[in-house]
Amino acid sequence: MIDKTVPTVEAAVAEISDGASVMIGGFGTAGMPDELIDALIARGVGDLTIINNNAGNGEHGVAALIREGRVRKIICSFPRQSDSHHFDAAFRAGKIELELVPQGNLAARIHAAGAGLGAIFTPTGFGTQLAEGKETRLIDGRHYVLEYPIQADFALIKAEQGDRWGNLVYRKTARNFGPIMAMAARTTIAQVRHIVPLGALDPEVIVTPGIFVQRVVESAPALAAVA
Template sequence: MSSAAAAVADIRDGASVMIGGFGTAGMPDELIDALIARGVGNLTIINNNAGNGETGVAALIKAGRVRKIICSFPRQSDSHHFDARYRAGEIELELVPQGNLAARIQAAGAGLGAIFTPTGYGTLLAEGKETREIDGKQYVLEHPIQADFALIKAHRGDRWGNLTYRKTARNFGPIMAMAAKCTIAQVAQIVPLGGIDPEIVVTPGIFVQRVVEIAPANATASA
């Protein structure tokens, strides 16, 4: 894609959007900024947490574009925009333990109907959900989490969408790419076809529909 704005141009009001990142590591900030500039709202966001400080998911929440967030860690010391919106009843929260969040996203990517997990059994998070005893242990039925779009950040990519990641920036990107109808990846560098050794490809291009090159402001910055 020619730009971040072009990459997100068809994201509409009411869309569900997975956003990669663990805190700020691997957060596709430029794609999020482009989404904010686009002006769409009523979004359902799936992310590890509910934003940090003033950028990324926090900026999206501050702009009032998020109707619901599905995440594991809604509160940090700098999650003031989520706190304010939640206390005002302006944003819905679905709290999902981190292991369950990853497993449910993976289930969507694998085409599974549902999974049984012991996490959450006997707690408020299991209320109203099917439970089952399997080999003497209690489990909760959880449904896959899929999305219309996934916005992720990778280190290198080619025009077919094959991706590699840099260290901890990898986090949720690979599984979110598999669980969305349309995956948009911002990369620090687009290389020619064959420029990435197939043995080190983490996300195959079959799971990626759009790639946009956004070079780091600092050449040594993490991607």
């Protein structure tokens, strides 16, 4: 019997070790798997490479990972915001490495990894510092930059519902990067609001098939009620 559910968030992240690359879903706080991130912090691992839309907000999520000194490198599109003070301090102190990737390129490179592509050509970034040292090509009169897929050891994502096979559906904009990150990581861990019986999810509305998910954990009831 296939059963990918685990009882606790601590068990869900138990295999993540120092030096791992970790994709974290979310657009700001929308769709952020906060419980999985807290469990990762409690686990005490460090030297992480984090792939995320931004470099954290306030005191929670990715910001908390940076605050605790667990992140060696971050690959993101929006490193600086009004409340990204932990990244700002760490970057100015030389304690964290930044790879800045335009958001469209970030999504495209993650998707390329999940699709098994060797590389992609994108017009975004051509003629800027982001294209320095990269191969460029003129295609049908337009300039493109060669970009390589972004893969990760783990993906931490958040969904609305999941079943024991790992099939997932999302809640509105909380969907954002979750589906493509699930495809691009070697191990995908999904924090879901509700684990439902097998067959309860309409196959026509499943966004992430279970083949891309290795572990599913249900949110704590108190947090799920207010999330």
